[in-house]
Amino acid sequence: MIWETVVTTRAPDGRVHIAPMGIRIEGGRVVLAPFRPSTTLDNVLATGVATVNMTDDVRIFAGCLTGRHDWPTVACERIACVRLADPLAHRELKLARVEDDATRPRLLCDIVFERTHRPFAGFNRAQAAVVEAAILVSRLEMLPADKIDAELAYLTIAIEKTAGPAEREAWSWLTARIAQFRGGGRQEKI
Ligand SMILES: Cc1cc2nc3c(=O)[nH]c(=O)nc-3n(C[C@H](O)[C@H](O)[C@H](O)COP(=O)(O)O)c2cc1C
Incomplete structure (x- = not known):
């Protein structure tokens, strides 16, 4: 099973990095699997630590995929x-163990501290739609345009029926990125 989370890391010089990332839980450990090249990978290998954040603020997922990397953070308790x-x-x-790979290494990590801050509010279809659209945006160069259009058309139903302001804002960032890509806008590493 894969859980879509937001991983926060720091570079050796202290710079904060935030990236949406799917995690697995295996034998009580968290497994991160970043595709090379990856700042998250570089930071975890250099510092030996990372934080996995569970959030329902899907603007962070959409934001990181559209160049909005600056989200509020605070210091961790134990790392x-x-x-x-x-x-x-x-x-x-x-970080407990690295399974190296030329394409997608696996970082097996021990959980040294965890805290719940707010209760799960229930499933929201628009939030799920934003996460799906963020995945589409991360694969713009690989997926055919008609597949993206068909998926967006379906996901739009959930946005129209169930979104709040945060989900609408996140959705607008993603659809603008797709339009920019199709207009010949440069696809930077985001
Ligand atoms: C829901 C979601 C899950 C993602 N999961 C992964 C992942 O498991 N591994 C990965 O390399 N990128 C993943 N991505 C894409 C990264 O967030 C994005 O490419 C990011 O720039 C990672 O590279 P970085 O470590 O250099 O920031 C995911 C994106 C989304 C929206």
């Missing part, structure tokens, strides 16, 4: 890292 300022919950991780 020299940061967490999101307002997550539902977070887990502080120490």
Whole structure:
């Protein structure tokens, strides 16, 4: 099973990095699997720590995929890292083992601290739609345009029926990125 989370790390010089990332839980450990090249990978290998944030603020997922990387963070409790300022919950991780791979290494991490900050509010279809659209945006160069259009058309139903302001804002960032890409806008590494 894969859980879509937001991973926060720091570079050796202290710079904060925030990236949406799917995690697995295996034998009580959190497994991160970043595709190379990856700042998250570089930071975890350099510092030996990372934080996994569980959040229902889908603007962070859409924002990171559209160049909006600056989200509020605070210091962690047990590791020299940061967490999101307002997550539902977070887990502080120490790197235990690396399964190296030329394409997608696996980072197996021990959970050294975890805290729940707010209760799960229930499923929201628009939030799920934003996460799906963020995945589409992360694959713009790989997916055929008609597949993206068909998926967006379906996901739009959930946005129209169930979104709040945050989900609408996140959705607008993603659809603007797709339009920019199709207009010949440069696709930077985001
Ligand atoms: C829901 C979601 C899940 C993602 N999961 C992963 C992942 O498991 N591994 C990965 O390399 N990128 C993943 N991505 C894409 C990264 O967030 C994005 O490419 C990011 O720039 C990672 O590279 P970085 O570590 O250099 O920031 C995901 C994106 C989304 C929206």
